[in-house]
Amino acid sequence: MPLPVRTVPTTPFEGQKPGTSGLRKRVVVFQQDRYTENFVQAIFTAMPAPGPRGATLVVGGDGRYFMTEAVQKIVRIGAANGVARFIIGQNGILSTPAASALIRSRQADGGIILTASHNPGGPQNDFGIKYNTRNGGPAPESVTDAIYEATCTISEYVEADLGAPIDLATIGTQSFDGLEVEVVDSVEDYVALTKSIFDLELIRSFCAANPKFTMLFDALNGVTGPYGRRIFVDELGFPESSLDQCTPLEDFGGSHPDPNLTYAHKLVERVASEKVALGAASDGDGDRNMVLSHDWFVTPSDSVALIAHHAAACIPYFKRNGINGLARSMPTSCAIDRVAAAKGLPVFEVPTGWKFFGNLMDAGRLSICGEESFGTGSDHIREKDGIWAVVxxxxIIAHVNQTTPGASVRSIMLDFFKAYGRNYFTRYDYEEVDADGAAKMMARLRALAAGEDGGLVGRSYSGYTVAKVDDFEYTDPVDQSVSSKQGLRIIFADSSRIIFRLSGTGSEGATVRIYIERYDPMQFELDTQAALKPLVHAALDISQLEAYTGRKDPTVIT
Structure with a gap:
């Protein structure tokens, strides 16, 4: 006998348009009667052919407040829409990269990931829901547009009566009429994948021979704590003291789980005071990373370029498969472009959003990529992967030390700069600014880019002359889809760049991001902010940000 299903009349909610990483709102918004149900039903309505009937879906999230309640809603609504099998992380826990890996390894038809990524959690903070397709990556715009359309026209949703909530704590399979729910170890499949990619024996041998090499991994009370323990302690042999804040908490311990110099200040302070050789952090859902040492901070732009430089020589996955191409998001520094040129590899510049990398990976054209927003990854999955970057x-450190004993994060980066020069890079974030003011600022910049009021080309600011201005537009080389208005770029005569974007990752207001980059072929150890100060002044002068937003100082500088 099939499960009993009830039909619930409903009406649309405004503003349920998924951004680059799903729908993110305050928890209290998702807790409104029918709000979460509407969006989940819209996902099933818009699922690519053949749709939800008979499908297998992976479900899990970063452990934030409201997650387990949302899992139960998804199972009930999914069962009523004909989903045949759910694969769920134990206690609902799955990092975003682990969910992508599970979708791919189990050949699932997609997955629903419950996260607001690096945003704060807890009853007064953020929650999020995003849909990943069967390649394991975030849904493309054609699918998110269909989801949004469904939210605008929804008149009812359906849910099955399972008799009792799903037991999320017990590993194993629970069977219902026409439905199976498998609860899996949240970490096991991901660890197996990691062991197939990297030379863990080389790392173990290096650490055993160099007991003074210390590591500190800070999960920021997010989802990667259990993953870090299994890999860094159980597999690689680092002591338990190498871990900090590695218990996932619903509110991330009241902190902001964003791995940057501002929000991961505890890690930064400990790495400096304890002279740690390799410090690392990940964000709430595990797809971002930060890498540093007691005497060097590795920018995300430099990190992906450095990994691309060394990968084929020392990482087994790339030794086996080769490197098909490299890519970066448009605002990310051009350091990886220099690696691609030196190695004769194609390089792609895409809009912000990991789904743009996924198309290239599926077409066999891309192997390693990254975003300046602390995201790094490869074609082993279709999400950025914080733990992957740290391993x-x-x-790389273990490999370089085979020929250069004593090589450190600092020395490895300096050797990289000697080969390629240094792209000094910073990002200024102005979070939760007035959305109307930010939109007016961007409209003015776009008008200047189009040549109004004399335009910007030929003008000089802080000694830099504008050579080109455009609003970045991307034509996907695989499916020919076009993404426009992806960021206002100002490129100067010496190749320095200033980029302005409005970000869609916040839950309230607007976030203005300003990206600033300058290439130096000779000087590698300048203070980044000092090196870029004239361009920062130029950016503020050109944008008139304070006049439009009322904000004088950025929330975060990275």
Whole structure:
């Protein structure tokens, strides 16, 4: 006998348009009667053919407040829409990269990931829901547009009566009429994948021979704590003291789980005071990373370029498969472009959003990529992967030390700069600014880019002359889809760049991001902010940001 299903009349909610990483709102918004149900039903309505009937879906999230309640809603609504099998992380826990890996390894039809990524959690903070397709990556715009359309026209949703909530704590399969729910170890499949990619034996041998090499991994009370323990302690042999804040908490311990110099200040302070050789952090859902040492901070732009430089020589996955191409998001520094040129590899510049990398990976054209927003990854999955990046650094350090004993994060980066020069890079974030003011600022910049009021080309600011201005537009080389208005770029005569974007990752207001970059072929150890100060002044002068937003100082500088 099939499960009993009830139909619930409903009406649309405004503003349920998924951004680059799904729908993110305050928890209290998702807790409104029918709000979460509407969006989940819209996902099933818009699922690519053949749709939800008979499908297998992976479900899990970063452990934030409201997650387990949302899992139960998804199972009930999914069962009523004909989903045949759910694969769920134990206690609902799955990092975003682990969910992508599970979708791919189990050949699932997609997955629903419950996260607001690096945003704060807890009853008064953020929650999020995003849909990943069967390649394991975030849904493309054609699918998110269909989801949004469904939210605008929804008149009812359906849910099955399972008799009792799903037991999320017990590993194993629970069977219902026409439905199976498998609860899996949240970490096991991901660890197996990691062991197939990296030379863990080389890392273990290096650490055993160099007991003074210390590591500190800070999960920021997010989802990667259990993953870090299994890999860094159980597999690689680092002591338990190498871990900090590695218990996932619903509110991330009241902190902001964003791995940057501002929000991961505890890690930064400990790495400096304890002279740690490799410090690392990940964000709430595990797809971002930060790497540093007691005497060097590795920018995300430099990190992906450095990994691309070394990967084929020391990481088994790339030794086996080769490197098909490299890519970066448009605002990310051009350091990886220099690696691609030196190695004769194609390089792609895409809009912000990991789904743009996924198309290239599926077409066999891309192997390693990154975003300046602390996201790094490869074609082993279709999401950025924080733990992957940290293990890649360990693999590279161990490899370089075979020929250069005593090589450190600092010395490895300086050797890289000697080969390629240095792209000094910073990002200024102005979070939760007035959305109307930010939109007016961007409209003015776009008008200047179009040549109004004399335009910007030929003008000089802080000694830099504008050579080109455009609003970045991307034509996907695989499916020919076009993404426009992806960021206002100002390129100067010496190749320095200033980029302005409005970000869609916040839950309230607007976030203005300003990206600033300058290439130096000779000087590698300048203070980044000092090196870029004239361009920062130029950016503020050109944008008139304070006049439009009322904000004088950025929330975060990275």
């Amino acid at each position: 890649a650094w360990l693999n």
